[in-house]
Amino acid sequence: MSGEFPPVILWAIPGFVALIGLEIAVWRLRGLGRYEARDTATSLLMGIGNLGLGLVTGGAIAAIFGWVYSHRIFELGREWWVFVLCFFLEDLLYYWTHRLGHERRWMWAAHVNHHSSQHYNLSTALRQTWTSSLALSFVFTLPMALLGFEPAMIVFFSGCSLVYQFWIHTEVVRTLGPLEWLLNTPSHHRVHHAFNARYLDANYGGVLIVWDRLFGSFIAESAEERPLYGLVKNIGTFNPLWVAFHEWIAIARDLARARSLREVLGYTWGPPGWSPDGSRLTSAALKAERQARVAKGEGEG
């Protein structure tokens, strides 16, 4: 499927290892971006599992892309402007897929593992999903193949986006000056990984942050409140199997006691935290609680 395009993720692996080594050195020398062995091991095992499952599901997904591409509307070829267009379109679709990955529980179940570490360092970037195929995340990129973008080109830009997003998982780099307006940066992505109510559901961009600015999901990192990393309800284990599947199991448990179609839809496609009686809290409810606390003068918490 990759055709003449380089396998960017594979090529980047030595760079990932070198940068993690460098960040560990910075942590030891300057105390930034703390590493914890068990947490790091979980993240790395999740990354390896993601690659392994890619071997299992990659063929089927490639076949689906191939089939859709065989019914393409336009013959786009490999003109320079097709590459430019492909980059922007892939990044835009990444934004929406990622946003849905936070706002719809079925897709969150596949993505939650990436946010499950209470640490934020380069190893967290490798805490990748094992179940994206189950969440059907790839479906959102299929229209690109239908339009006439080569599947290999889509894979290439998707890989470039993942490689780009690796280095922004760090506390070592504070801000990038004027580039903060255009690009997804460590600062923007720290906000994305934070569970503080003020930062929830923000900064979904892949390479470009302009999509968040355009669609109203941008929140800047504030000096008043440092990001706290992890989940609103953290999971009490380093076991990669639990990390990968816990939300799917939670969905199954909820579905077993669903009493109506509304509840089935709510538990699967509602926002994470949805419950029929409102006994659990969604991001919107947590943000509303924070607003109330701020209004009462109880601090930013």
Place this chain on the structure above:
Amino acid sequence: MIGAPVDLYLILVAPIGVVIVVVVLRLIGGWRDAQLVDEEAARARLREQEPEFVAREVILAREGRGAVVRGRLRGRAAVALLAPLGDRFVVQTLPQGGLRGLAVTDASTLMMKTGALAGGTITMTFADPAAATAAQVWLRGQEEGR
């Protein structure tokens, strides 16, 4: 988003790399067990994770390896558990009826079963039997069926 072709060999070799990273991190101070230095540290951690929880009383586990906190959450009596995970704490709040089981394994140790899918069984050893008994009284109030 789309599965990229990967080298099977790399996947087979990678776990060795993980072992090396863990060993190196252990050697350079990257293996530290979470510890609460005092009650205020427990309250501070709770404020971060559950800002709506109004903490009233805290019982620390032995050597600060966890805490049971009694208070109120959204207007109702609740108990919060701070259980260590690596160098961090995982917070679970128990509303009334939120505790699935409680066993006293020895005079100072309690085993609590919460509804959490992962990390739902928490064993906490307290400084002395009196502290364990006090925590037990708080937790009994949150047991299922109460």
